[in-house]
Amino acid sequence: MSTTLHFHKYQGTGNDFVMLDDRAETFDAADHALVRHLCDRRRGIGADGLILLRNHPEYDFEMVYFNADGHLGSMCGNGGRCTVAFARQLGVIETETHFLAADGPHEARIDADGTVHLRMQDVAGQQPLEGLGVFLDTGSPHVVRLQAAGTLAELNVFAEGRAIRYGELFHEKGTNINFVEAPAAPGQPWQVRTYERGVEDETLSCGTGVTAVALAASQHGATSPVHLRTPGGDLRVEFQTQPDGSFQHVYLIGPATRVFEGKIDVA
Ligand SMILES: N[C@H](CCC[C@H](N)C(=O)O)C(=O)O
DSSP: OOEEEEEEEEEETTEEEEEEEOTTOOSOTTOHHHHHHHHOTTTSOOOSEEEEEEEETTEEEEEEEEETTSSBOSOOHHHHHHHHHHHHHHTSOSSEEEEEETTEEEEEEEOTTSOEEEEOOOBOOOEEETTTEEEEESSSEEEEEEOOTTOTTTOOHHHHHHHHHTSTTTTTTOOEEEEEEOOSSTTOOEEEEEEETTTTEEESOOHHHHHHHHHHHGGGTOOSSEEEEETTEEEEEEEEEOTTSOEEEEEEEEOOEEEEEEEEEEO
8 A cells, every 4th residue: 555755855055854744653763665765866755864853752852863774873963953944844843942863952043044053962072093084973973084275176075985984993883974175264164075974975065074073173273163165055163162172062053944845655
């Protein structure tokens, strides 16, 4: 028997998501094949990930995030902003919220122009990775690798990212990898391209990734707020550095846009 699923499509700086209002909890979160199908750009709707908005007794809502490979992911920053915008569209929240995601509670607020300020979890310091860069966990695991000036545009992010993601350091759990170019002049943004685990490709933007880049950039003299440019658009990250090298009051700030809604037949 085939059924019809009502969905919304959102994107945040080009990182795109199928959003489902699952307050009635009718979606089977263990159905990896269905999630994969809905995210398939040829046979399904097409997205980097899928998000369920569910009720939660202690929060305004719960965000359940899956990568395009059909498996539950860790935190998704762009998806988090989109879920906040979706919650407002549904009338679940107004302009401020407290919600639950895979890595714990988050606060967020939406400006009049639609910009979403999403508070991320506090971040423990960064770990150096010999010859590779640094590692940070911003709700999802991220390698940050600094590139020489003028080399980012031509970099083969798919091949280089894949080699690190499946390399001996990370192959079991994998990681996301952010390739970064420092600003050429003061006032210009840090440029970032990201290979995403779970999508297993370069995406146009990664929110937890640019958060990791901003925090790592603070070791190279960047101060909050840090402006970042991804192939999909610009984001801003604010934070406070603690004396022990950890980071608190971390905010990911940027757009979250509803693109369309529709119905899809599923087996
Ligand atoms: N695109 C997401 C990151 C998803 C993390 C995911 N790729 C994983 O490692 O589970 C973001 O905007 O933060």
